[in-house]
Amino acid sequence: MVLKIHGAPTSPNTKRVTMLCKEFALDYELVELSFWTEDQKKPEFVEKYSPLAQVPVLDDDGFVLYESRAIAFYLAAKARSPLLPSEDDVKRRARYEQAVQTEVCHVDHLAYSLAWEKIWKAYTGLTTDEERVKEYARTLEETFDAYDKILSKQKYLAGDELTLADLFHLPHGNLFPQCGYTWLEDGKRPNLYRWWKELNARPSWQAVKDHA
Ligand SMILES: N[C@@H](CCC(=O)N[C@@H](CS)C(=O)NCC(=O)O)C(=O)O
Structure with missing residues (x-):
């Protein structure tokens, strides 16, 4: 079914x-x-x-x-996908969990809050809280500085192989330009840029980016 x-x-x-x-x-x-x-x-x-x-x-x-x-x-x-590392490889799996938690704890809720302030509030007639925006943006920028360092040593967030943890960034990461921030696209963090460009080009994302 x-x-x-x-x-x-x-x-x-x-x-x-x-x-x-x-x-x-x-x-x-x-x-x-x-x-x-x-x-x-x-x-x-x-x-x-x-x-x-x-x-x-x-x-x-x-x-x-x-x-x-x-x-x-x-x-x-x-689907038995290698994007979800097997529990049999304990260390690889732990690095993968680390990357997943990093996205959840250090990116996602801030990205969501930023989009709420800068994009979605306008639809409901509410006013953007610019102080909050500044705080979310400052914290996200620090996180992306750290990402650039991580990605200078390995291809992806959990190591040299792509995992779900990388792909999880695509939906909210693509809202940053609309919020006025180009951390992922401006090339100032070359490793982050290389990683983001590759993720965005995936046919799976291209297929749903405009309509789930
Ligand atoms: N942590 C949840 C977040 C789900 C979420 O925030 N969904 C939004 C749409 S993107 C929603 O349902 N918003 C409507 C609402 O909260 O009333 C997940 O990853 O599925």
Whole structure:
């Protein structure tokens, strides 16, 4: 049965999942929800799919899973993809977990908050808090300085092989220019630039970047 992804075509977290469906050549159907009508908060959706009232949610023939990275781990395991390093190689797996946690703890929530302030608040008539923006941007810039150092010693964040941890950056990282920041594209951090350019060129990302 074809995988169902409950999500929104423009949602970065939904794209994180659909990109991986493309990566693993898994057929999926995007079951579209609208944030304008707050479909994600409707009681039947919250009850059946997402107690946190968010997307994406995977429905694999009745097996329901939310949180984009958890879905990614599940799909990668199902596809036996090398993008999810095997638990048998304990050290490689630990380096991979380190990279995943770095993205979650040092990039994702700040990137999301920055996009909320600079892009999405405008849609709801709210005013951008420029002090918050400055703080998020300062912290992200420091993180990307560190990324440039990491990537000067190895090709990818977990070592010399591409993993899910690298790909997880694509959806929110692509919103930085719209927020007014070009850390990933401006070439000032050459290793970061080389890494980002390669990730962006992946056909799986190109296939979903405009519509999950
Ligand atoms: N940590 C979650 C974040 C999910 C998330 O923030 N989804 C957004 C769309 S990109 C959402 O559902 N927003 C609507 C809302 O929070 O009301 C994940 O990775 O799946």
